Amino acid sequence: MLMPELPEVETVRLGLSRLIIGKTVSSVEHDWPKSFPNAKEDVDQFLIGSKIVDIRRRAKVLILELSSNYSLVVHLKMTGQLVYRGTENFGAGHPNDSLIGKLPDKSTRVIFEFSDKTHLFFNDQRKFGWVRMIPTPEVANIDFMKKVGPEPLEKDFTFRVFESRLKRRKNSTIKAALLDQTVLAGIGNIYADESLWGAKIHPATKVADVSVSKLRKLHQEIIYVLNLSLEKGGSTDRNYVNAEGKKGSYIDFARVFRKENLPCYRCGTVIIKTRVAGRGTHLCPKCQKL
DNA sequence: CACTTGACCTGTCCGC
DNA sequence: TGCGGACAGGTCAAGT
CATH class of the missing domain: 1.10.8.50 (Helicase, Ruva Protein; domain 3)
Structure with missing residues (x-):
């Protein structure tokens, strides 16, 4: 399995920041409730039509901030992957340095489509990970965020x-x-x-x-x-x-x-x-x- | 409160 | 070859 820890999650954050900030979500598909538990009316109101404005990380958690004042909070747990595919390589084969072939595949749990017809796939073989929408001001109040320790790569981790x-x-x-x-953390x-x-x-x-x-x-x-x-x-x-x-x-x-x-x-x-x-x-x- | 164990899941590998 | 069981390990709930 994988084991995304701090360096892996931070690497995903850096990549996604380069690839999807500024894009507008046009639709979302998901087949496993625990992977993306939000109700359809909230998705329609606060996700569809919203822009990705920033991507942050705390511990092993990714926070994709939306222009709607909601955030997509993501935990990859053990086997989660967030993979972006542009239109030029959508459904592409299997490059040497990749483990991923065509997407979606059998471990795809959530598909986000952007208004430019590119896609972000949340894959998670073991279904321990999750993506969920939370109002951005409430992210800091979830139990995990209140209890989590210092970031080891910050200067204040003395x-x-x-x-x-x-x-x-x-x-x-x-x-x-x-x-x-x-x-x-991490x-x-x-x-x-x-x-x-x-x-x-x-x-x-x-x-x-x-x-x-x-x-x-x-x-x-x-x-x-x-x-x-x-x-x-x-x-x-x-x-x-x-x-x-x-x-x-x-x-x-x-x-x-x-x-x-x-x-x-x-x-x-x-x-x-x-x-x-x-x-x-x-x-x-x-x-x-x- | 401190600490440990089991549950959540699927896929792979190992021994018979 | 098939099959059962151990293992992979992040986090939370439940138990000691």
Whole structure:
């Protein structure tokens, strides 16, 4: 599956910003209620005929602001994709750097058509993701937005802030804490494993047992791996693609994620895969001791 | 309140 | 080849 985390969602945001800002929605089709739950009368009133005026991101959530003062709020969860197709390549085949062929396909849940006859497809194999319309001023009031932690790539994500947010999870494992979106925003399974390897911390270490020096290193590693991945257009593990349907390349630079049975880049010890916080977890048993 | 587990889904892979 | 079960892992609800 995919696992869109902060760098993947930000890559989609950048692509969509370039491709669809200023376009007017002319129609929408959807076949799975949970993928797009809004009532038809709201769609007709606040979506059809509205322009996309801005695209923002908070944590792993995308916010497509409409001229109607509503927003399309999108969570890709594990297998969601937002792919734009212009008229010139509508229904196009399968470029080498893409995972997507003709659209719509069997995982297409929502199709937005713009007034210039181009389309935005929301694909989601496992149907965990969703798109929903919310009045723009209310976006900040949804529960998730009120509870979500700081953005790790913003300047205000200092070590002090990180340390203070971790206090709420001092009895859980450091991996569970990194995955907790109320501690900090945007980390998922890939970047949790990658940053813990970088800081030489065993993922099952209790937060309270991680030394201050290792926490400092972890804070730096989180920022480092997220920036590196953003530079590489995110990670395509199985089916993440950007707004043009293209893959990201961070996975080629990954140091532990999906590296089980391969030598550790630092010490050559064989990387193992285990389970921590209910997730598949990759680590070097020599560099990352409990 | 802190923390863990199960549910939500579909597709793939592995062992028999 | 077919088939059952484990696994993939973001978030929320429900349970301890």
